[in-house]
Amino acid sequence: MAKSAPNQRRATVRDVAALAGVSPGTVSKALNGTGQISETTRSRIEAAAEVLDFRPNELARSVFERRSYTVGVITTDSFERFSVPVMLGAEDALGAGRISAFLCDARDDPIRERHYIDVLLGRRVDGIIVTGRSSNPRSPIQVDKSIPVIYALTPSTDPDDCSIVVDDVSAGRLAGEHLVGLGRRNIAHITGPRSFNAVNERAQGLVAALAPAGLQVAGEILYGGWTEAWGRQATQILLRSRPDVDAIYCGSDLIARGVSDALREAGRVVPKDVALVGTDNWALIAEGARPPLTSVDMGLADVGRLAAQRLLEAIDGVRHSGTELVPCHLVLRASTESPEGMIAAL
Amino acid sequence: MAKSAPNQRRATVRDVAALAGVSPGTVSKALNGTGQISETTRSRIEAAAEVLDFRPNELARSVFERRSYTVGVITTDSFERFSVPVMLGAEDALGAGRISAFLCDARDDPIRERHYIDVLLGRRVDGIIVTGRSSNPRSPIQVDKSIPVIYALTPSTDPDDCSIVVDDVSAGRLAGEHLVGLGRRNIAHITGPRSFNAVNERAQGLVAALAPAGLQVAGEILYGGWTEAWGRQATQILLRSRPDVDAIYCGSDLIARGVSDALREAGRVVPKDVALVGTDNWALIAEGARPPLTSVDMGLADVGRLAAQRLLEAIDGVRHSGTELVPCHLVLRASTESPEGMIAAL
Numbered sequence: 001m002a003k004s005a006p007n008q009r010r011a012t013v014r015d016v017a018a019l020a021g022v023s024p025g026t027v028s029k030a031l032n033g034t035g036q037i038s039e040t041t042r043s044r045i046e047a048a049a050e051v052l053d054f055r056p057n058e059l060a061r062s063v064f065e066r067r068s069y070t071v072g073v074i075t076t077d078s079f080e081r082f083s084v085p086v087m088l089g090a091e092d093a094l095g096a097g098r099i100s101a102f103l104c105d106a107r108d109d110p111i112r113e114r115h116y117i118d119v120l121l122g123r124r125v126d127g128i129i130v131t132g133r134s135s136n137p138r139s140p141i142q143v144d145k146s147i148p149v150i151y152a153l154t155p156s157t158d159p160d161d162c163s164i165v166v167d168d169v170s171a172g173r174l175a176g177e178h179l180v181g182l183g184r185r186n187i188a189h190i191t192g193p194r195s196f197n198a199v200n201e202r203a204q205g206l207v208a209a210l211a212p213a214g215l216q217v218a219g220e221i222l223y224g225g226w227t228e229a230w231g232r233q234a235t236q237i238l239l240r241s242r243p244d245v246d247a248i249y250c251g252s253d254l255i256a257r258g259v260s261d262a263l264r265e266a267g268r269v270v271p272k273d274v275a276l277v278g279t280d281n282w283a284l285i286a287e288g289a290r291p292p293l294t295s296v297d298m299g300l301a302d303v304g305r306l307a308a309q310r311l312l313e314a315i316d317g318v319r320h321s322g323t324e325l326v327p328c329h330l331v332l333r334a335s336t337e338s339p340e341g342m343i344a345a346l
Numbered sequence: 347m348a349k350s351a352p353n354q355r356r357a358t359v360r361d362v363a364a365l366a367g368v369s370p371g372t373v374s375k376a377l378n379g380t381g382q383i384s385e386t387t388r389s390r391i392e393a394a395a396e397v398l399d400f401r402p403n404e405l406a407r408s409v410f411e412r413r414s415y416t417v418g419v420i421t422t423d424s425f426e427r428f429s430v431p432v433m434l435g436a437e438d439a440l441g442a443g444r445i446s447a448f449l450c451d452a453r454d455d456p457i458r459e460r461h462y463i464d465v466l467l468g469r470r471v472d473g474i475i476v477t478g479r480s481s482n483p484r485s486p487i488q489v490d491k492s493i494p495v496i497y498a499l500t501p502s503t504d505p506d507d508c509s510i511v512v513d514d515v516s517a518g519r520l521a522g523e524h525l526v527g528l529g530r531r532n533i534a535h536i537t538g539p540r541s542f543n544a545v546n547e548r549a550q551g552l553v554a555a556l557a558p559a560g561l562q563v564a565g566e567i568l569y570g571g572w573t574e575a576w577g578r579q580a581t582q583i584l585l586r587s588r589p590d591v592d593a594i595y596c597g598s599d600l601i602a603r604g605v606s607d608a609l610r611e612a613g614r615v616v617p618k619d620v621a622l623v624g625t626d627n628w629a630l631i632a633e634g635a636r637p638p639l640t641s642v643d644m645g646l647a648d649v650g651r652l653a654a655q656r657l658l659e660a661i662d663g664v665r666h667s668g669t670e671l672v673p674c675h676l677v678l679r680a681s682t683e684s685p686e687g688m689i690a691a692l
Contacts, residue, residue: 053490070448084430091451100448100465102416105437119446144399228634254634261607288574288600 011052019048071311072120074104074113074141076154077133081282082300086131086152089304094312099126117141127311130154131304135165135198148314152307153300160321162314164307167325168198171296172205174330175249175277178294180209182337184247184275186218190234190259191251194223199251202279206249218242226251231258239266246274247336253278253285253295260289260335276335291334302326357398365394417657418466420450420459420487422500423479427628428646432477432498435650440658445472463487473657476500477650481511481544494660498653499646506667508660510653513671514544517642518551520676521595521623524640526555528683530593530621532564536580536605537597540569545597548625552595564588572597577604585612592620593682599624599631599641606635606681622681637680648672 017024022041030037030045037045048054073090075083087103094101102125104116120128121143130141132154140156141149155163179187189206192199203221210216219242224230231250235258238245250256256278260270268274270291278286281297303326310320363370368387376383376391383391394400419436421429433449440447448471450462466474467489476487478500486502487495501509525533535552538545549567556562565588570576577596581604584591596602602624606616614620616637624632627643649672656666 088451100450100469102446103449104446105434123446254630257634284600288603 011049011054013054015052016045016048016054019052020045067126068124069099070102070123070125071099071308072102072104072116072123072125072128073131074106074116074120074128075131076106076108076113076138077131081280082133082153083131085300086304086307089301089306090129090152090308091304092301093305093308099312101129113141117143121147126315129304129307129311130156131307134196135168135201136196137163148311148319150307150311150314152303155323159323162310162320163323164303164310165323165325166198166298166300166303167327168201168298169205169208170325171198171279171298171328172202172207172249173209174205174296174328175202175279176206176209178330178336179247179249179275179277180213180215182247182275185215186242186245187215187247187249188218188222188238188242188245189249189251190222190224190231190238190255192224192226192255199223202249202251218245224255226254228254228258228261231255231260232262233258235259235262235266239268247276248274249277249279251279253280253282253289253293256293256295256335257285257289260293264290270335271337275337277330278335281331286331286333289335294333294336295331296328297331298328299326357395357400359400361398362391362394362400365398366391413472414470415445416448416469416471417445417654418448418450418462418469418471418474419477420452420462420466420474421477422452422454422459422484423477427626428479428499429477431646432650432653435647435652436475436498436654437650438647439651439654445658447475459487463489467493472661475653475657476502477653480542481514481547482542483509494657494665496653496657496660498649501669505669508656508666509669510649510656511669511671512544512644512646512649513673514547514644515551515554516671517544517625517644517674518548518553518595519555520551520642520674521548521625522552522555524676524682525593525595525621525623526559526561528593528621531561532588532591533561533593533595534564534568534584534588534591535595535597536568536570536577536584536601538570538572538601545569548595548597564591570601572600574600574604574607577601577606578608579604581605581608581612585614593622594620595623595625597625599626599628599635599639602639602641602681603631603635606639610636616681617683621683623676624681627677632677632679635681640679640682641677642674643677644674645672 013024013027017027022045027045030042073087077083091101102120106113106116127148129150129152131152134154137155137157140158140161143149151161151163153165155165187210189203207217219238222234222237224234248259250259256276260276263270263274270276276293278293278295281295286293286295306326359370359373363373368391373391376388419433423429437447448466452459452462473494475496475498477498480500483501483503486504486507489495497507497509499511501511533556535549553563565584568580568583570580594605596605602622606622609616609620616622622639624639624641627641632639632641652672
């Protein structure tokens with residue numbers, strides 16, 4: 001350990017002015033591109049700024065403009081599987097650095113959340129994105145109406161707020177249409193807890209996709225945990241009640257992994273005997289399965305991008321309200337066969 | 347979509363001063379707790395600040411103090427499995443909001459990284475934490491020596507820099523000592539690519555733990571990918587060359603998952619026939635295995651906390667240099683048996 005000298009002082013506008021032999025106001029004009037300055041003076045100032053490694057002070061600019069060019073992102077899920085893609089999408093849309101994001105991890109704790117909101121307001125953020133781990137609505141955060149807030153993934157219970165969420169009905173519909181298109185007739189559904197909106201909406205989408213083919217979900221819809229163990233257990237139940245099952249749509253990739261293992265151990269071949277579709281398109285899980293899993297991608301990065309776009313619009317005075325749905329898409333892997341039409345088209 | 351009125355102007359020190367009937371300087375003194383002010387004046391000012399929902403402007407304070415109370419965190423791994431726990435540990439240590447972190451995702455792209463460094467310098471961060479996805483050293487970021495930088499998880503190639511890394515030798519040693527303690531004699535090792543320092547150090551730790559018991563690693567150390575598929579394939583190779591294997595230490599939990607599946611399919615019971623230890627303690631993977639996996643936890647949150655602590659010290663003028671190792675710890679689950687001594691001690 002070495003005790004070093006205090007940090008070297010950074011160059012200021014005054015230092016640049018002294019070196020260039022002009023007033024600080026002239027430096028400011030030159031670097032901001034405002035006012036009338038001769039080309040030689042401008043060059044001299046730019047050279048002085050270069051020599052001194054002077055960087056225009058964004059903090060000072062922020063105070064002047066009453067804008068901080070920062071936004072806050074508050075999540076409840078400790079930046080895990082769901083909020084990270086939302087955040088990366090938002091980062092893309094915030095313009096790669098023109099606006100920077102403060103990330104705050106509320107860890108499902110209302111006191112942490114309140115604390116972070118106060119920190120963000122103290123730092124004069126231009127707006128706040130609130131995200132979480134489920135699509136169940138949450139009560140709005142308490143901030144002055146002058147601060148734009150967008151809810152991403154987890155909508156606000158206040159219909160006047162702007163919320164960007166996954167279209168979970170489309171997830172079930174895409175899976176159902178794909179399996180019907182493959183000629184499957186006995187399509188079962190193994191999913192997560194009934195207390196999740198996403199669970200109910202995916203089931204609803206699946207039912208809607210089967211109806212035009214004159215089909216219903218095979219057996220009872222099996223609601224349980226978001227785990228591999230539940231996937232294995234539900235498969236035992238399903239194979240006893242509906243041994244004729246020829247396709248299963250799962251509410252998550254982890255559940256589908258459990259289903260895949262249980263089918264193999266029961267001597268059922270995927271996809272020949274039973275086609276299998278997961279949800280999340282979580283590459284590590286979907287690609288590690290035998291065979292790799294076809295899965296519904298929830299477009300979380302798109303949710304983040306749209307949320308950031310709506311936030312920027314709100315900061316500029318154009319506010320949206322209500323809930324916008326972002327559609328899912330299907331990623332094909334070996335756990336479902338290609339529909340004959342697709343093969344014919346190749 | 348509704349076009350709303352421009353944001354309502356936030357209250358300033360001037361507004362508070364006008365309402366309280368004092369000068370702005372007096373407001374500033376009262377709110378900062380400096381200078382001589384009567385108790386009645388202070389109360390009047392505090393009441394005015396409360397009425398106007400005035401928040402002291404942290405940006406203005408930052409400009410005045412030449413400190414921004416912000417730090418930058420740059421990662422190369424898109425805030426995935428490794429950098430997120432490091433980041434959360436750092437957030438804890440940064441004092442829950444007194445200092446806020448700007449997170450920048452360089453996505454393994456040197457141009458994005460340079461861009462973000464410039465953004466952070468423009469925002470006058472007090473320091474930078476650089477993190478990544480592997481323990482292989484990286485070249486230092488190019489910033490003025492006056493800005494403290496700490497490398498977390500991924501060390502700097504410059505020995506004068508301060509790097510906080512996982513003690514990967516301890517990972518292999520803990521696994522080896524645990525398996526030897528269980529009375530296992532034929533302990534194999536299935537791990538990731540030889541190009542990773544962590545892979546070589548974990549192997550080295552395992553070898554060191556077996557030596558005092560007069561043991562060597564059973565068969566060749568099997569180097570491959572970080573995948574379940576490699577775990578399955580390596581198990582086939584191992585069971586042919588060393589059918590007497592009674593324990594396997596794996597370089598990651600995903601590899602261990604593949605090993606676990608292949609052992610079950612080969613009729614070997616875990617842990618009775620073969621005890622199994624993974625690395626990462628990635629709960630979702632380790633707990634989903636049958637049986638759940640004993641695993642070495644790399645203490646990533648501790649790495650983040652220590653990095654943030656060293657950064658705060660450096661900001662205060664006390665700079666460390668060199669590499670500090672953070673020890674791993676073992677998390678016991680059902681894939682290894684408890685040593686008899688532990689059971690006797692219960």
